[in-house]
Amino acid sequence: MSVSQSETAQIQDSEDIVRLRQRVRDVMKNEGFSLVDQTKMVTAASELARNTLIYGGGGTVILDILKSQVGRVGLRLFFEDHGPGIADIDQALKDGFTTGVGLGLGLGGSKRLVNEFVIDSGPDAGTRITITRWR
């Protein structure tokens, strides 16, 4: 597997979330992803970017286009923040769990919307989440 294109974006305000949604949409359109694939990945990106902003206090996202050895194309997003981190990841992933005013669907929902979901977080260790969707 190789990375054929990579770019980084900041997530510092709610307009950055909109920009990321548009960028993910454009890249996936270009790479020939279906409309449903695009919509699922854009929605997951929106959820995770909002968490990065609200709970992580802002952060970055790296957007990579992947090419597998057998020629499959994927889009990978890596979200990183240096906020308070998540103490109990299993609990945070449960639908309906929130420490804020949200619906508690962001983590569990985005996990369902992508093909691969990896989370690395801990108290005072920030949060890193990688999601991948294959065409």
Added chain:
Amino acid sequence: MDTIPILQLDDFLLISIQVEMHDRLALQLQDELTERVVKTKAKGVLIDISSVETVDSFMGRMLGNIALMTQLLGAETVVAGIRPAVAITIVELGLSLPNVRTALNVNSGMAMLRQLAGTSVGGNGHERQPE
């Protein structure tokens, strides 16, 4: 800064979301709409989202809040024109919109609102209150 126009037709308020919703805009719409429902004594609100490509849990919460608030004020909310790809995604995300009525498009949404408000299709909806 973007704003979302709120139109009035008879006893109903109509909104068509044509811009990318960022979070501040969503909250602003929620507030403005509630005020307008009170001011106009509207019987129903129609939100056309046929141009919306992404509905995440934030937007879902906004739609649910609008529906709940308008209900408390005696009006109904119908969300019209959810795109198929958006519908598929909403289900997988786990978003249930308990207070939100949905319609296929603006026309059937308006028909639904008129029916809910008890006015016949094509009526002017300005019944006089008894003195």
